[in-house]
Amino acid sequence: DPMIELKRMAAEEAAAMVQDGMAVGLGSGSTSAMMIDALGRRWAEGLRFVAIPTSEHSAEQARAHGITLVTFATHPQLDMAIDGADEVERGSLNLVKGLGGALFREKIVASAAKRFIIVVDESKLVDHLGSRVAVPVEVTSFGWESTARQLGELGARVSQRMDRNGGLFVTDGGNMILDCAFGPIADPPQLAADIRAIVGVIESGLFIRRTSEVIVAGRSGLTRLVA
Numbered sequence: 703d704p705m706i707e708l709k710r711m712a713a714e715e716a717a718a719m720v721q722d723g724m725a726v727g728l729g730s731g732s733t734s735a736m737m738i739d740a741l742g743r744r745w746a747e748g749l750r751f752v753a754i755p756t757s758e759h760s761a762e763q764a765r766a767h768g769i770t771l772v773t774f775a776t777h778p779q780l781d782m783a784i785d786g787a788d789e790v791e792r793g794s795l796n797l798v799k800g801l802g803g804a805l806f807r808e809k810i811v812a813s814a815a816k817r818f819i820i821v822v823d824e825s826k827l828v829d830h831l832g833s834r835v836a837v838p839v840e841v842t843s844f845g846w847e848s849t850a851r852q853l854g855e856l857g858a859r860v861s862q863r864m865d866r867n868g869g870l871f872v873t874d875g876g877n878m879i880l881d882c883a884f885g886p887i888a889d890p891p892q893l894a895a896d897i898r899a900i901v902g903v904i905e906s907g908l909f910i911r912r913t914s915e916v917i918v919a920g921r922s923g924l925t926r927l928v929a
């Protein structure tokens with residue numbers, strides 16, 4: 703698949719933005735995995751930085767490359783975070799994230815970073831968020847049925863995220879994910895605020911005004927979209 707090669711190039715371009723001495727947030731998902739491998743190659747060539755991963759999975763991968771992992775205790779602010787996304791809205795560069803289930807940690811890492819760099823292929827670009835994917839919402843398991851009902855009142859068709867074995871998906875933080883299918887969202891900032899106001903909601907996968915730059919892998923090459 704030539705698109706996978708293009709995505710790898712985009713991931714390498716993002717990894718190339720990391721400089722010696724930086725503190726970097728590492729995203730989750732298949733695109734981030736390519737980016738972490740690219741950082742691993744740069745590490746082997748002598749680049750030195752520290753990183754905070756957004757999932758246990760990314761932590762494992764970074765450790766395997768020998769990359770130094772740190773925590774917010776020593777690094778409450780990051781120079782940069784690099785991650786994938788499930789949808790990128792053209793124009794606003796607002797995002798839907800969380801199909802991989804790590805949205806809460808991803809959002810904390812993004813909010814701690816001075817620059818938030820997103821890597822996607824062009825199939826993820828949409829005119830309206832919600833067009834292609836449901837918005838994942840991480841919720842506490844206590845009272846989740848009530849939380850789900852209130853999310854439904856905002857206009858979503860709500861389903862519980864299941865894992866590969868047919869059990870309930872459990873996040874790294876021990877919570878549940880409700881996938882909320884809204885269809886095309888007219889006002890993502892407003893919807894993000896409405897979701898967040900529901901008790902029991904930990905975070906939604908709507909990432910509003912957080913993106914600094916998007917590197918897009920397309921059939922005609924790489925494009926950079928800057929906020």
Ligand code: DER
Pocket residue numbers: 729730731732733734785786787788798799800801802803804805808
């Ligand atoms: O935000 C997420 O959870 C996404 O899944 C995102 O990181 C993209 O994953 P992908 O690179 O595997 O499409």
